[in-house]
Amino acid sequence: MAQITEEIDYEALPENASLSASLLAGAFAGIAEHAIMYPVDSIKTRMQILQPTPQAVYSGVINAVSKISTTEGAKTLWRGVNSVILGAGPAHALYFGTYEYAKDAFGGNGIGHHPLAAGTAGACATIASDALMNPFDVIKQRMQVHGSVYKSVFDCATKVYKLEGLRAFYISYPTTLTMTIPFQSIQFATYEYLRKVLNPTGVYDPLTHITAGGIAGAVAAAATTPLDVAKTLLQTRGEATDVRIRNCNGLFEAFKLIYQRQGLAGFAKGIQPRILSHMPSTAICWGVYEYGKWFLSRNNADQHPINMH
Known part of the structure; x- marks a missing residue:
C-alpha cells in the first residue's frame, strides 16, 4: 500500500481548515502591508492636508523624508503606527474572509x-x-499630521471622542467606501486577471503574486487618489483652524472646498507617495496572503494523506 499526498490546490483555503486558521493569513497580510510602508503613508497624509503649516509643505517624497527627519526626528514618520497594527489584523482577517466567501459564491473560483x-x-x-x-x-491620520500633540493611540481616541463625539470616527466612512469600493474592485479584478495571465497553471509562485499585486495596487491607488484627498480632509478636519474645513460634512463639500482652494491639482495631492505606498504594500499583502493560503493548504494535505491501494 502506497501513501501519497494529494496535489495541493491552494487557490482557495482548504474546506476543512478552521475559520481562525483561514483568517490568520489575512490578518498577517494586513499587518505586514500597513506596517512596512507606514512612513510613506505618513508623508502622503501630510501632503494631502488642505491647510498645512509652513513647516509641513513638501515638494516630494524625498524632500518630506529629509525635512521631517531633520526637524522632527525619523521616529515621527512612525507616529500612529500602533493604531494601524491594532486595527489591521482583525480588519484584514474579516476582509479576506469575506472576499474568499464572496468570490466563491459569485463563481470566481471557476x-x-x-x-x-x-x-x-x-x-x-x-x-x-x-x-x-x-x-x-x-x-492614525490625526497622529500623522504636523504638530500632533497626542501621546498615544488611546490618548488620541479619548480626546477626539470627548471633543467631537463618536461621529468623528465615522464622518469619513461614506467617503471611505466611495473610495475603497472602486479601489478594491479595481485592485482585485486587476490582480486576479494578471495572476492568471502570468501564471496560467495556478501553481504557487511568489513572483507572480508580488508582481500582480504591485501592479494592481498602483493602478487602483492612482485611480482613486481624488477620493483619498477628500477622505484625508474629513478625517483630519478636527485638527484644522479654518472654520470651513472644521465644518466640512461630507464628500461633496470636501470636493467643493478642495477645488475652490487648490483647483483640479488639489485632487492629485499625494498621488506620488500614495502609489509608492500602495504598490509595494499591496505586493506584500498579496504575497503574504497567498503564502498563507499555500502554507495552510500544504499542512492540511500533509495531515490528510490519500491512501492508494
Whole structure:
C-alpha cells in the first residue's frame, strides 16, 4: 500500500481548515502591508492636508523624508503606527474572509477569468472591513499630521471622542467606501486577471503574486487618489483652524472646498507617495496572503494523506 499526498490546490483555503486558521493569513497580510510602508503613508497624509503649516509643505517624497527627519526626528514618520497594527489584523482577517466567501459564491473560483466576480467580492470585503477599520484610520491620520500633540493611540481616541463625539470616527466612512469600493474592485479584478495571465497553471509562485499585486495596487491607488484627498480632509478636519474645513460634512463639500482652494491639482495631492505606498504594500499583502493560503493548504494535505491501494 502506497501513501501519497494529494496535489495541493491552494487557490482557495482548504474546506476543512478552521475559520481562525483561514483568517490568520489575512490578518498577517494586513499587518505586514500597513506596517512596512507606514512612513510613506505618513508623508502622503501630510501632503494631502488642505491647510498645512509652513513647516509641513513638501515638494516630494524625498524632500518630506529629509525635512521631517531633520526637524522632527525619523521616529515621527512612525507616529500612529500602533493604531494601524491594532486595527489591521482583525480588519484584514474579516476582509479576506469575506472576499474568499464572496468570490466563491459569485463563481470566481471557476476556470477562466472572472473579473466581475472578483471585483464584486472585493467590494463586499471592503464594506465589512472598513466598518471596523475606519476609527483606527482616523486616529492614525490625526497622529500623522504636523504638530500632533497626542501621546498615544488611546490618548488620541479619548480626546477626539470627548471633543467631537463618536461621529468623528465615522464622518469619513461614506467617503471611505466611495473610495475603497472602486479601489478594491479595481485592485482585485486587476490582480486576479494578471495572476492568471502570468501564471496560467495556478501553481504557487511568489513572483507572480508580488508582481500582480504591485501592479494592481498602483493602478487602483492612482485611480482613486481624488477620493483619498477628500477622505484625508474629513478625517483630519478636527485638527484644522479654518472654520470651513472644521465644518466640512461630507464628500461633496470636501470636493467643493478642495477645488475652490487648490483647483483640479488639489485632487492629485499625494498621488506620488500614495502609489509608492500602495504598490509595494499591496505586493506584500498579496504575497503574504497567498503564502498563507499555500502554507495552510500544504499542512492540511500533509495531515490528510490519500491512501492508494
